[in-house]
Amino acid sequence: xxxxxxxxxxxxxxxxxxxxxxxxxxxxxxxxxxxxxxxxxxxxxxxxxxxxxxxxxxxxxxxxxxxxxxxxxxxxxxxxxxxxxxxxxxxxxxxxxxxxxxxxxxxxxxxxxxxxxxxxxxxxxxxxxxxxxxxxxxxxxxxxxxxxxxxxxxxxxxxxxxxxxxx
Amino acid sequence: xxxxxxxxxxxxxxxxxxxxxxxxxxxxxxxxxxxxxxxxxxxxxxxxxxxxxxxxxxxxxxxxxxxxxxxxxxxxxxxxxxxxxxxxxxxxxxxxxxxxxxxxxxxxxxxxxxxxxxxxxxxxxxxxxxxxxxxxxxxxxxxxxxxxxxxxxxxxxxxxxxxxxxx
DNA sequence: TTAAACTTTCAATAATTATTGAAAATATGT
DNA sequence: ACATATTTTCAATAATTATTGAAAGTTTAA
Numbered sequence: 001x002x003x004x005x006x007x008x009x010x011x012x013x014x015x016x017x018x019x020x021x022x023x024x025x026x027x028x029x030x031x032x033x034x035x036x037x038x039x040x041x042x043x044x045x046x047x048x049x050x051x052x053x054x055x056x057x058x059x060x061x062x063x064x065x066x067x068x069x070x071x072x073x074x075x076x077x078x079x080x081x082x083x084x085x086x087x088x089x090x091x092x093x094x095x096x097x098x099x100x101x102x103x104x105x106x107x108x109x110x111x112x113x114x115x116x117x118x119x120x121x122x123x124x125x126x127x128x129x130x131x132x133x134x135x136x137x138x139x140x141x142x143x144x145x146x147x148x149x150x151x152x153x154x155x156x157x158x159x160x161x162x163x164x165x166x167x
Numbered sequence: 168x169x170x171x172x173x174x175x176x177x178x179x180x181x182x183x184x185x186x187x188x189x190x191x192x193x194x195x196x197x198x199x200x201x202x203x204x205x206x207x208x209x210x211x212x213x214x215x216x217x218x219x220x221x222x223x224x225x226x227x228x229x230x231x232x233x234x235x236x237x238x239x240x241x242x243x244x245x246x247x248x249x250x251x252x253x254x255x256x257x258x259x260x261x262x263x264x265x266x267x268x269x270x271x272x273x274x275x276x277x278x279x280x281x282x283x284x285x286x287x288x289x290x291x292x293x294x295x296x297x298x299x300x301x302x303x304x305x306x307x308x309x310x311x312x313x314x315x316x317x318x319x320x321x322x323x324x325x326x327x328x329x330x331x332x333x334x
Numbered sequence: 335t336t337a338a339a340c341t342t343t344c345a346a347t348a349a350t351t352a353t354t355g356a357a358a359a360t361a362t363g364t
Numbered sequence: 365a366c367a368t369a370t371t372t373t374c375a376a377t378a379a380t381t382a383t384t385g386a387a388a389g390t391t392t393a394a
Contacts, residue, residue, distance in 0.1 A: 001281070001282065001285050002285070003285055003288065003292070003293050003296065006281075006282040006285045006296065006300075007296060009278060009281075009282050010278075010279075010282055010296075010300060013275060013278045013279075017271070017275060020187070020188075020189050020271060021187075022187050024351080024352065025352080026352075026353080035299055035303075036292075036295060036296045036299050036300065037292075037295070038291040038292055038294070038295040039291075043370085043371075044370095052353075052354090053353060053354045053355065054354085054355075054356095054370095054371080054372090055353070055354060055355065055356090055372080055373075055374085056352080056353055056354070058371060058372055058373085059353095059372085059373085062372085079361085079362060079363080079368095079369060079370070080369075080370060080371090081370080081371080087299070089302045089303055089305075089306040090306070093306060093310070104184070104187060108180060108184060111176060111177075111180045112177075112180075114168070114173075114176075115168065115173040115174075115176050115177055118168050118169070118170060118173045121170065124205040124206075125170070125203075125204075125205055126170050127205070128203055128204065128205040129170065129173065129174060129177075129203045132202055132203050132254070132256075133173075133177060133203065135256045136202075136256055138256075139256040139257070139260060143260070146317075150313075191381080191382065192382080193382075193383080210340085210341080211340095219383075219384090220383060220384045220385065221341080221342090221384085221385075222341095222342080222343075222344085222383075222384060222385065222386090223382080223383055223384070225341060225342055225343085226342085226343085226383095229342085246338095246339060246340070246391085246392065246393085247339075247340060247341090248340085248341080
């Protein structure tokens, strides 16, 4: 395979993957591009390479910065801004896990806690509701704690976790 | 909070959550409804409760069956089909993790392996590409193995895993 | 074998979400 | 302070995705 083809494939794979960790296609593609770039890129360069508009680039870069996985970089003597991705895959994974937990899992836990605490009126529908949402609440809290635990480990968390688990 | 309100809240929370584990709103809402129902529901009942069309209900129920988390149930003496959710949260989580691994993670690993194996031509762009995609390949493989390991444990996998990890 | 009960399919349409582009805002060098 | 380079915002529009509903298909009971 040619480098150009491989690069294209990486960007598009990342793009469709992105939609499933909660970010849109353009955002994921920008991230992919920065992740494999040896040097920070300007907005102009990103627009050109991905064939997207200025507005689109601007908004999605902001999104990536909010996720904490892309940084603004200034080059001495240059007026415009440059952008760089977090390059360390472990740090990247940790950051994404942290944000997803904060944005999605924790609010869900709050709702589950609230709704599973209603008073039962004794009906089957009511009893089942309480039982099931309580179980889901518990599972989600445990999964979130597990995620936090795995991801807070300093370096190479996945590898280390696997080693521990196989003991 | 009233039961009715709590139920509504559960269905809508699950609905928006759904979009992030890769299934659409209607599908997630149908699942939520079945998950808290004390008895299997008919397609008619699902349509009514969620105010969706017959076609929509039919297609999304099929989707849920493909995910392996909803089953068809026949009641003796009844002509129509009924539907029931997997009720055990651990089994539910296991099934979802298994499917996501198969549908999303494994194909990604394949692509990463392929593109990270290109020959370097010595350019900085090329070297960086290979280095970064190799690192990503490794991380994804490890994360997938970890997921498989956690989820293959018989019962209460999250709890058990946490206990192990805190040792 | 027929008719009624029920389910699936899919083209048309509605709803949602992403993208553009140009005007407004902001930052920088002289 | 000004002119210019650069970035941001956001209403309009395009692209995508979900939903409907009615026709076609299937199953079952008699």
